[in-house]
Amino acid sequence: MADNQQRVALEKVRQLYLYYRYSMPVNVAIALTWGAVLYGYVPDQQLLAWNSLVIGVVAARMLHSRRRTLQGFTLPARRLEWEFSIGSALMGSLWGAASWQFLPALPGFYQAFLVITAYGLVSGGFVSMITSRLSFNLFAWTTILPPLAVLAGGNLEMQLPAFGLVLFAGFFIFSTYPRMARHVEMGIRSNIKNELLVEDLRCANEKITAMSLQDALTGISNRRALDQHLDEHWRLAARHKDHIGLIMIDVDKFKDYNDELGHLAGDECLQIVAQAIASFSRRPADMAARYGGEEFVLLLPDTEQSGAELLAEEVRAHIEQLALSHPTVAGGVVTVSCGVAVTEVSSDISYDVLIKAADNALYSAKNKGRNRVELAPELIKSGE
Numbered sequence: 001m002a003d004n005q006q007r008v009a010l011e012k013v014r015q016l017y018l019y020y021r022y023s024m025p026v027n028v029a030i031a032l033t034w035g036a037v038l039y040g041y042v043p044d045q046q047l048l049a050w051n052s053l054v055i056g057v058v059a060a061r062m063l064h065s066r067r068r069t070l071q072g073f074t075l076p077a078r079r080l081e082w083e084f085s086i087g088s089a090l091m092g093s094l095w096g097a098a099s100w101q102f103l104p105a106l107p108g109f110y111q112a113f114l115v116i117t118a119y120g121l122v123s124g125g126f127v128s129m130i131t132s133r134l135s136f137n138l139f140a141w142t143t144i145l146p147p148l149a150v151l152a153g154g155n156l157e158m159q160l161p162a163f164g165l166v167l168f169a170g171f172f173i174f175s176t177y178p179r180m181a182r183h184v185e186m187g188i189r190s191n192i193k194n195e196l197l198v199e200d201l202r203c204a205n206e207k208i209t210a211m212s213l214q215d216a217l218t219g220i221s222n223r224r225a226l227d228q229h230l231d232e233h234w235r236l237a238a239r240h241k242d243h244i245g246l247i248m249i250d251v252d253k254f255k256d257y258n259d260e261l262g263h264l265a266g267d268e269c270l271q272i273v274a275q276a277i278a279s280f281s282r283r284p285a286d287m288a289a290r291y292g293g294e295e296f297v298l299l300l301p302d303t304e305q306s307g308a309e310l311l312a313e314e315v316r317a318h319i320e321q322l323a324l325s326h327p328t329v330a331g332g333v334v335t336v337s338c339g340v341a342v343t344e345v346s347s348d349i350s351y352d353v354l355i356k357a358a359d360n361a362l363y364s365a366k367n368k369g370r371n372r373v374e375l376a377p378e379l380i381k382s383g384e
């Protein structure tokens, strides 16, 4: 929840800095127009100083805004809003100071022009600062109060439009602002809520996908993952005529193990054997998977026959050395038999042929007494 609050606050600040970019050229254009209008009515030096100040503050705010944007708004939202608001107050004060200082020197028509453009600036601020009440208030009041004070201090002809403008400001700008600001904030909130929902959904989806590819008992890849992986690497290997090796590994006399020690002990044994086999999946493209029951596969893309055979022997020896007690086999410990098949992949052979060959080799290892590695004939061709 607090996290959500923070995201809303940061998004509001981000929008504040974003819209500011568009209002800056407008500020400069109006300042130059005021300069042209005031030219001849007020001392040149004062006018030049004021115009330079406006352009200087605009440039400084642009640089500051750019810096914060490039930093990715890493500071706390409140601090960023305050920094922006100081700039707003400065800009508003410059507009207010010009009205206060120069308005009395102008003829009526130009006075009206200045006051109307001051209101135009506040209306622009209404939109660009809709996500920060602080910035808007600081800008609006400093811009509008001085010309109003000048008008109110004049004769009746000036006081009447001043009164009308106060009504406009009070009832339109300042009473509408909070409502509009609330609507904008609600929009931001619902956008963020939707983003969070999408993130949650994506996470849930990733979890489901990961789970659908993982064997529940052992935690290693399941047969579906193996099929996907094999399919992908088979295509790659077919393109480059690479070798792929596959070791089929089966726990010896596992039915007896279950019968003697119970199914739960059997499960634990499978978990240990699975982790041991997975530790031999050393290269990024290798994969250890549970093929089903007490049968496992080590898939070895880009591996020649000698390498695959060596690895199978290492796996066999390692599992024997784990010395997991097995009550009914001659050596007294859990062992595995391995069938190894390697082929140079070409597009006219299906990977089922490789699996079948490894399975046949495994069958042969079982027949020859178990706890051993048997090799399938090297080059398996389609239909053989």
Ligand SMILES: Nc1nc2c(ncn2[C@@H]2O[C@H](COP(=O)(O)OP(=O)(O)OP(=O)(O)O)[C@@H](O)[C@H]2O)c(=O)[nH]1
Binding pocket: 217, 250, 251, 252, 253, 254, 255, 256, 258, 262, 263, 264, 265, 266, 267, 270, 292, 293, 294, 366, 370
């Ligand atoms: N505990 C447990 N046992 C399983 C699991 N999956 C398969 N099994 C058992 O593994 C045993 C496999 O037995 P068999 O296929 O006869 O083979 P085996 O006894 O290992 O004999 P050989 O393979 O010829 O050495 C069966 O008793 C299955 O019930 C499992 O997830 N947990």
